[in-house]
Amino acid sequence: MMSPTEQASESRPLLYVTTAVLMLSTVSPITKSLLQHHDIAPFDLVCLRVLIAFSCLFAITLMGPWQELFQMPGTDIIRLTLLGILGVGAAYGFAGLALAYTSVSHYTLIYSLNPTFTALFSLLLKKDQASTFKTIGISLSLAGCLLAIPVVTQDQTVGFGDLLALLFTISASACVVLSTGMVKRYGAVVATTVMFGSSLCFLLLAAMFWSIPARFHVSLSNGLLIAYVGIATAAVFFFRNLSLKSLTPATVGAFHNLVPILVILTAYWFLDEPVTSQMVVGGLITLSGVELVRRG
Numbered sequence: 001m002m003s004p005t006e007q008a009s010e011s012r013p014l015l016y017v018t019t020a021v022l023m024l025s026t027v028s029p030i031t032k033s034l035l036q037h038h039d040i041a042p043f044d045l046v047c048l049r050v051l052i053a054f055s056c057l058f059a060i061t062l063m064g065p066w067q068e069l070f071q072m073p074g075t076d077i078i079r080l081t082l083l084g085i086l087g088v089g090a091a092y093g094f095a096g097l098a099l100a101y102t103s104v105s106h107y108t109l110i111y112s113l114n115p116t117f118t119a120l121f122s123l124l125l126k127k128d129q130a131s132t133f134k135t136i137g138i139s140l141s142l143a144g145c146l147l148a149i150p151v152v153t154q155d156q157t158v159g160f161g162d163l164l165a166l167l168f169t170i171s172a173s174a175c176v177v178l179s180t181g182m183v184k185r186y187g188a189v190v191a192t193t194v195m196f197g198s199s200l201c202f203l204l205l206a207a208m209f210w211s212i213p214a215r216f217h218v219s220l221s222n223g224l225l226i227a228y229v230g231i232a233t234a235a236v237f238f239f240r241n242l243s244l245k246s247l248t249p250a251t252v253g254a255f256h257n258l259v260p261i262l263v264i265l266t267a268y269w270f271l272d273e274p275v276t277s278q279m280v281v282g283g284l285i286t287l288s289g290v291e292l293v294r295r296g
Contacts, residue, residue, distance in 0.1 A: 013246035017255045020239040023232040025262035028107055029271060030225055032099045036271075038222050042096035045226065047203045050092060052230020054196040060238060061193045068190050077194065080182055084195030087175020089202040094168035102161025104267035105279060109148050110165040112260045112286055115253070116141045117173035119293045125177060133296030141289025148282025188241045196234075253294040257287050 031049075034040050061069055072080075098107055116138050122128035149162060175195075183191045218226065243252055260283060267273040 013243045016239040017243035017247060017252050020236045020243065021255050021258055021262070023239075024236045024256075025259050025266060027229055027232050027236075028099060028104050028263055029266045030229055031096070032104045032107075032267070032271060034222060034225055034229075035096075035100045038219075038225075040218070040222065040226075042100045043093070043207070045229075046092050046096040047200075047207055048226050049096075049230045049233055050088065050196060050200050050203055052227060053233040054193070054200050056231055056234035057189065057193040057196055057237065060234070061189055064189060065187060068186050069193065072186065072190075072194070076182065076186075077198075080179070080191060080194040081198035083175050083179045083182070084198040085202050087172055087179065088195050089199035091168050091171035091175065092199070093203075094164045094171060098161045098164035098168055100161070102165060103273050104271060105264045105273050105275070106149050106162050107165045108260045108263040108267075109145055109279070109283055109286065110162060111169050112257075112283075112290060113141055113145055114169055114173050114176075115290050115293050117170055118176050119296070121174055121177040127177060127180065131296045133292050135296075137289045137292030137294075137296055139289070140292060141286045144282045144285030144287075144289055146282070147285060148279045188237070192237050250294060254291070257291060260287065 031045065034045060035042060095107075119128065119134055119138060123130055123134070128134075179191060179195070185191075240252065264273075264275060264279075264283070268275050
Protein backbone atom coordinates (compact mmCIF):
# COMPACT_ATOMS: atom_id res chain seq x y z
CA MET A 1 0.00 0.00 0.00
CA MET A 2 1.59 3.27 -1.14
CA SER A 3 1.39 6.43 0.90
CA PRO A 4 -0.30 9.52 -0.62
CA THR A 5 3.16 11.07 -1.09
CA GLU A 6 4.41 8.05 -3.06
CA GLN A 7 1.24 7.99 -5.18
CA ALA A 8 1.67 11.68 -5.98
CA SER A 9 5.32 11.08 -6.86
CA GLU A 10 4.40 8.27 -9.27
CA SER A 11 1.57 10.19 -10.94
CA ARG A 12 3.58 13.40 -11.36
CA PRO A 13 5.55 12.28 -14.49
CA LEU A 14 2.28 11.28 -16.18
CA LEU A 15 0.86 14.70 -15.33
CA TYR A 16 3.95 16.35 -16.86
CA VAL A 17 3.72 14.47 -20.16
CA THR A 18 -0.06 14.93 -20.34
CA THR A 19 0.36 18.68 -19.83
CA ALA A 20 3.01 18.79 -22.57
CA VAL A 21 0.74 16.90 -24.98
CA LEU A 22 -2.31 19.08 -24.27
CA MET A 23 -0.36 22.33 -24.61
CA LEU A 24 1.35 21.19 -27.81
CA SER A 25 -2.05 20.22 -29.23
CA THR A 26 -3.35 23.77 -28.83
CA VAL A 27 -0.40 25.72 -30.27
CA SER A 28 -1.01 25.16 -33.99
CA PRO A 29 -4.81 25.76 -33.89
CA ILE A 30 -4.31 29.01 -31.95
CA THR A 31 -1.53 30.06 -34.33
CA LYS A 32 -3.79 29.37 -37.31
CA SER A 33 -6.60 31.38 -35.71
CA LEU A 34 -4.27 34.34 -35.11
CA LEU A 35 -3.06 34.27 -38.71
CA GLN A 36 -6.50 33.70 -40.22
CA HIS A 37 -8.82 35.90 -38.19
CA HIS A 38 -6.68 38.49 -36.41
CA ASP A 39 -4.58 39.95 -39.25
CA ILE A 40 -1.17 39.12 -37.79
CA ALA A 41 1.72 38.52 -40.19
CA PRO A 42 3.47 35.11 -39.87
CA PHE A 43 6.93 36.61 -39.32
CA ASP A 44 5.65 38.90 -36.56
CA LEU A 45 4.12 35.93 -34.77
CA VAL A 46 7.26 33.81 -35.15
CA CYS A 47 9.44 36.58 -33.66
CA LEU A 48 7.14 37.04 -30.68
CA ARG A 49 6.79 33.29 -30.14
CA VAL A 50 10.56 32.77 -30.00
CA LEU A 51 11.05 35.88 -27.82
CA ILE A 52 8.52 34.74 -25.21
CA ALA A 53 9.72 31.12 -25.28
CA PHE A 54 13.35 32.21 -24.84
CA SER A 55 12.42 34.47 -21.91
CA CYS A 56 10.70 31.55 -20.17
CA LEU A 57 13.55 29.11 -20.86
CA PHE A 58 16.16 31.64 -19.71
CA ALA A 59 14.29 32.13 -16.43
CA ILE A 60 14.08 28.34 -15.94
CA THR A 61 17.81 28.01 -16.66
CA LEU A 62 18.67 30.68 -14.07
CA MET A 63 16.73 28.68 -11.47
CA GLY A 64 18.76 25.56 -12.34
CA PRO A 65 22.30 24.86 -13.58
CA TRP A 66 22.92 28.44 -14.75
CA GLN A 67 26.72 28.12 -14.28
CA GLU A 68 26.91 25.81 -17.30
CA LEU A 69 25.25 28.47 -19.43
CA PHE A 70 27.85 31.14 -18.65
CA GLN A 71 30.85 28.77 -18.65
CA MET A 72 30.12 27.33 -22.10
CA PRO A 73 33.12 27.48 -24.49
CA GLY A 74 32.86 29.74 -27.52
CA THR A 75 33.04 26.83 -29.96
CA ASP A 76 30.03 25.16 -28.34
CA ILE A 77 28.10 28.44 -28.36
CA ILE A 78 28.78 28.81 -32.10
CA ARG A 79 27.70 25.22 -32.71
CA LEU A 80 24.47 25.65 -30.73
CA THR A 81 23.87 28.97 -32.47
CA LEU A 82 24.00 27.31 -35.89
CA LEU A 83 21.79 24.48 -34.64
CA GLY A 84 19.37 27.02 -33.20
CA ILE A 85 19.12 28.87 -36.51
CA LEU A 86 18.36 25.53 -38.20
CA GLY A 87 16.03 23.95 -35.65
CA VAL A 88 14.33 27.00 -34.13
CA GLY A 89 14.72 30.14 -36.25
CA ALA A 90 14.36 28.63 -39.72
CA ALA A 91 12.11 25.80 -38.54
CA TYR A 92 9.62 28.03 -36.72
CA GLY A 93 9.74 30.44 -39.66
CA PHE A 94 8.70 27.60 -41.96
CA ALA A 95 6.01 26.57 -39.45
CA GLY A 96 4.51 30.06 -39.20
CA LEU A 97 4.38 30.47 -42.97
CA ALA A 98 3.01 26.95 -43.43
CA LEU A 99 0.03 27.64 -41.18
CA ALA A 100 -0.68 30.80 -43.17
CA TYR A 101 -1.18 28.74 -46.34
CA THR A 102 -2.30 25.23 -45.37
CA SER A 103 -4.75 23.70 -42.91
CA VAL A 104 -3.92 22.73 -39.35
CA SER A 105 -4.81 19.12 -40.20
CA HIS A 106 -2.31 18.96 -43.06
CA TYR A 107 0.32 20.70 -40.94
CA THR A 108 0.02 18.31 -38.00
CA LEU A 109 -0.08 15.18 -40.18
CA ILE A 110 3.16 16.24 -41.87
CA TYR A 111 4.77 17.18 -38.54
CA SER A 112 3.82 13.77 -37.13
CA LEU A 113 6.61 12.46 -39.42
CA ASN A 114 9.17 14.09 -37.11
CA PRO A 115 10.27 10.75 -35.56
CA THR A 116 10.46 9.24 -39.05
CA PHE A 117 12.83 11.92 -40.36
CA THR A 118 14.78 11.83 -37.08
CA ALA A 119 15.33 8.10 -37.59
CA LEU A 120 16.31 8.68 -41.23
CA PHE A 121 18.90 11.30 -40.31
CA SER A 122 20.23 9.07 -37.52
CA LEU A 123 20.71 6.25 -40.03
CA LEU A 124 22.30 8.51 -42.66
CA LEU A 125 24.73 10.00 -40.13
CA LYS A 126 25.44 6.51 -38.71
CA LYS A 127 24.27 7.50 -35.23
CA ASP A 128 21.88 4.54 -35.20
CA GLN A 129 21.62 1.10 -36.77
CA ALA A 130 18.93 0.02 -39.19
CA SER A 131 16.40 -2.59 -38.10
CA THR A 132 13.42 -4.30 -39.70
CA PHE A 133 10.98 -2.39 -37.46
CA LYS A 134 12.54 0.95 -38.37
CA THR A 135 12.61 0.24 -42.10
CA ILE A 136 8.97 -0.89 -42.14
CA GLY A 137 7.96 2.00 -39.87
CA ILE A 138 9.64 4.64 -42.04
CA SER A 139 8.03 3.26 -45.20
CA LEU A 140 4.61 2.91 -43.54
CA SER A 141 4.58 6.41 -42.04
CA LEU A 142 5.60 8.05 -45.34
CA ALA A 143 2.98 6.04 -47.26
CA GLY A 144 0.30 6.95 -44.70
CA CYS A 145 1.11 10.66 -44.96
CA LEU A 146 0.96 10.52 -48.77
CA LEU A 147 -2.44 8.83 -48.50
CA ALA A 148 -3.76 11.37 -45.98
CA ILE A 149 -2.40 14.35 -47.94
CA PRO A 150 -2.41 13.79 -51.72
CA VAL A 151 0.66 15.24 -53.40
CA VAL A 152 -1.40 16.53 -56.33
CA THR A 153 -3.76 19.27 -55.16
CA GLN A 154 -5.87 21.76 -57.11
CA ASP A 155 -5.04 24.51 -54.62
CA GLN A 156 -1.42 25.55 -55.22
CA THR A 157 -1.47 27.69 -52.07
CA VAL A 158 -2.25 24.64 -49.90
CA GLY A 159 0.48 22.68 -51.70
CA PHE A 160 2.98 25.46 -50.92
CA GLY A 161 1.92 25.40 -47.26
CA ASP A 162 2.36 21.62 -47.14
CA LEU A 163 5.87 22.00 -48.57
CA LEU A 164 6.72 24.56 -45.88
CA ALA A 165 5.37 22.20 -43.20
CA LEU A 166 7.62 19.48 -44.62
CA LEU A 167 10.64 21.83 -44.49
CA PHE A 168 9.76 22.65 -40.87
CA THR A 169 9.62 18.96 -39.99
CA ILE A 170 12.92 18.19 -41.75
CA SER A 171 14.70 21.17 -40.10
CA ALA A 172 13.45 20.23 -36.63
CA SER A 173 14.38 16.55 -37.12
CA ALA A 174 17.88 17.40 -38.36
CA CYS A 175 18.40 19.67 -35.35
CA VAL A 176 17.36 16.90 -32.94
CA VAL A 177 19.93 14.49 -34.41
CA LEU A 178 22.77 17.01 -34.77
CA SER A 179 22.29 18.44 -31.25
CA THR A 180 22.25 15.08 -29.44
CA GLY A 181 25.85 15.37 -28.21
CA MET A 182 25.41 18.94 -26.99
CA VAL A 183 22.18 18.09 -25.18
CA LYS A 184 23.89 15.19 -23.38
CA ARG A 185 26.80 17.45 -22.40
CA TYR A 186 24.87 20.46 -21.10
CA GLY A 187 21.35 19.16 -20.53
CA ALA A 188 18.24 19.79 -22.59
CA VAL A 189 17.20 23.03 -20.87
CA VAL A 190 20.57 24.80 -21.18
CA ALA A 191 21.14 23.69 -24.78
CA THR A 192 17.59 24.63 -25.79
CA THR A 193 17.92 28.05 -24.13
CA VAL A 194 21.07 28.85 -26.12
CA MET A 195 19.43 27.69 -29.36
CA PHE A 196 16.34 29.82 -28.74
CA GLY A 197 18.48 32.83 -27.78
CA SER A 198 20.63 32.61 -30.92
CA SER A 199 17.50 32.13 -33.05
CA LEU A 200 15.95 35.23 -31.50
CA CYS A 201 19.02 37.28 -32.51
CA PHE A 202 18.78 35.81 -36.02
CA LEU A 203 15.08 36.69 -36.30
CA LEU A 204 15.53 40.20 -34.89
CA LEU A 205 18.32 40.83 -37.39
CA ALA A 206 15.95 39.79 -40.17
CA ALA A 207 13.23 41.99 -38.65
CA MET A 208 15.50 45.04 -38.95
CA PHE A 209 15.45 44.64 -42.73
CA TRP A 210 11.71 43.94 -42.82
CA SER A 211 10.82 46.94 -40.58
CA ILE A 212 8.55 44.81 -38.38
CA PRO A 213 8.13 47.30 -35.47
CA ALA A 214 6.87 50.06 -37.77
CA ARG A 215 3.85 48.10 -38.91
CA PHE A 216 3.12 45.82 -35.97
CA HIS A 217 0.02 46.40 -33.84
CA VAL A 218 -1.59 43.94 -31.44
CA SER A 219 -4.76 44.04 -29.33
CA LEU A 220 -5.03 42.80 -25.76
CA SER A 221 -6.85 39.60 -26.75
CA ASN A 222 -4.31 38.86 -29.48
CA GLY A 223 -1.49 39.63 -27.07
CA LEU A 224 -2.80 37.07 -24.59
CA LEU A 225 -3.05 34.42 -27.31
CA ILE A 226 0.46 35.20 -28.56
CA ALA A 227 1.78 35.04 -24.98
CA TYR A 228 0.15 31.64 -24.56
CA VAL A 229 1.75 30.32 -27.77
CA GLY A 230 5.20 31.45 -26.60
CA ILE A 231 4.78 30.16 -23.04
CA ALA A 232 3.37 26.85 -24.30
CA THR A 233 6.36 26.45 -26.64
CA ALA A 234 8.74 26.69 -23.68
CA ALA A 235 6.48 24.67 -21.36
CA VAL A 236 6.35 21.73 -23.78
CA PHE A 237 10.15 21.45 -23.70
CA PHE A 238 10.21 21.84 -19.91
CA PHE A 239 7.46 19.34 -19.03
CA ARG A 240 8.67 16.78 -21.58
CA ASN A 241 12.17 16.89 -20.08
CA LEU A 242 10.73 16.51 -16.57
CA SER A 243 8.67 13.48 -17.63
CA LEU A 244 11.71 11.83 -19.26
CA LYS A 245 13.47 11.76 -15.88
CA SER A 246 10.98 9.10 -14.71
CA LEU A 247 9.32 7.71 -17.85
CA THR A 248 10.96 5.87 -20.74
CA PRO A 249 11.25 7.59 -24.15
CA ALA A 250 8.88 4.93 -25.54
CA THR A 251 6.19 5.90 -23.02
CA VAL A 252 6.60 9.62 -23.69
CA GLY A 253 6.56 8.90 -27.44
CA ALA A 254 3.32 6.95 -27.11
CA PHE A 255 1.70 9.94 -25.40
CA HIS A 256 2.94 12.24 -28.16
CA ASN A 257 1.18 10.07 -30.73
CA LEU A 258 -2.03 11.58 -29.35
CA VAL A 259 -1.01 15.08 -30.49
CA PRO A 260 -2.08 14.76 -34.18
CA ILE A 261 -5.42 13.28 -33.12
CA LEU A 262 -6.12 16.07 -30.63
CA VAL A 263 -4.99 18.77 -33.08
CA ILE A 264 -7.22 17.48 -35.90
CA LEU A 265 -10.20 17.25 -33.54
CA THR A 266 -9.54 20.78 -32.26
CA ALA A 267 -9.30 22.11 -35.83
CA TYR A 268 -12.54 20.30 -36.71
CA TRP A 269 -14.46 21.71 -33.73
CA PHE A 270 -13.12 25.27 -33.58
CA LEU A 271 -11.78 26.05 -37.07
CA ASP A 272 -14.38 24.13 -39.12
CA GLU A 273 -11.70 22.13 -40.94
CA PRO A 274 -13.06 19.02 -42.71
CA VAL A 275 -12.03 15.51 -41.68
CA THR A 276 -12.20 12.98 -44.51
CA SER A 277 -12.08 9.19 -44.33
CA GLN A 278 -8.91 9.28 -46.45
CA MET A 279 -7.28 11.58 -43.90
CA VAL A 280 -8.31 9.31 -40.99
CA VAL A 281 -7.02 6.12 -42.64
CA GLY A 282 -3.79 7.78 -43.79
CA GLY A 283 -3.27 9.34 -40.38
CA LEU A 284 -3.70 6.01 -38.58
CA ILE A 285 -1.23 4.36 -40.97
CA THR A 286 1.23 7.21 -40.35
CA LEU A 287 0.94 6.88 -36.57
CA SER A 288 1.35 3.09 -36.81
CA GLY A 289 4.53 3.60 -38.82
CA VAL A 290 5.82 6.22 -36.37
CA GLU A 291 5.23 3.83 -33.46
CA LEU A 292 7.21 1.11 -35.26
CA VAL A 293 10.04 3.61 -35.78
CA ARG A 294 10.04 4.44 -32.06
CA ARG A 295 10.12 0.79 -31.05
CA GLY A 296 12.70 -0.14 -33.68
